[in-house]
């Protein structure tokens with residue numbers, strides 16, 4: 002019944018299942034899922050798209066899309082995507098990964114997939130924390146940010162500095178399109194959708210590896226209300242992780 006009501010108001014992308022999501026109030030992962038669903042619908046690629054779900058809060062992503070999905074073990078989504086794309090070069094293959102999954106245990110996989118120029122697309126959700134496991138420090142945790150494992154705030158002496166994944170990957174020759182976007186307000190959510198669409202089109206045209214880093218919220222583990230979390234993202238994450246295009250193939254704006 003809930004689903005029918007939602008359909009009356011807005012409708013669900015055809016490429017999504019419409020199941021109720023388990024995300025906490027104020028977490029923007031549901032929005033990011035929806036944007037991917039809208040892009041798949043608009044590009045009319047539902048039947049040829051294969052998504053790779055991560056380990057992290059989005060572990061159940063396969064339940065929320067009505068497309069072929071494959072679960073990967075923690076951090077290994079780019080390796081799984083590589084295998085699937087090479088066997089099915091005509092398919093649209095994307096990974097969906099958090100910052101613990103992609104930038105901690107899976108650092109090697111993402112660097113080498115990007116460096117090889119695998120023709121896959123990665124949606125990288127940066128919420129500056131390990132959400133699923135209860136709020137431990139991630140590589141992207143901000144200096145001074147309190148987490149379960151940095152109760153006095155992250156210090157660079159002890160745990161290094163926030164890892165700038167997009168900056169790093171864009172240095173690699175195999176990277177075709179690397180962009181950072183955010184979900185803290187409507188304007189930025191719309192930009193996020195456009196970036197995801199371009200990243201899919203880069204793959205469609207065989208131009209190489211594409212990654213969209215999406216700044217996201219984790220009100221539960223940040224200890225904030227949904228509204229405060231949006232404000233915290235804008236105030237604290239945007240200066241450290243400024244949204245921008247890091248590299249793009251020629252003519253990307255016409256895509």
Ligand SMILES: Cc1ncc(C[n+]2csc(CCOP(=O)(O)OP(=O)(O)O)c2C)c(N)n1
Pocket residue numbers: 056057058059075098099100101102103106128130131132133134139
């Ligand atoms: C091999 C392995 N190591 C550790 C874990 C525990 N673990 C599950 S999810 C996770 C981190 C998730 O954080 P992130 O990728 O940022 O995603 P989020 O939950 O914030 O969306 C960890 C460490 C695991 N499941 N498997």
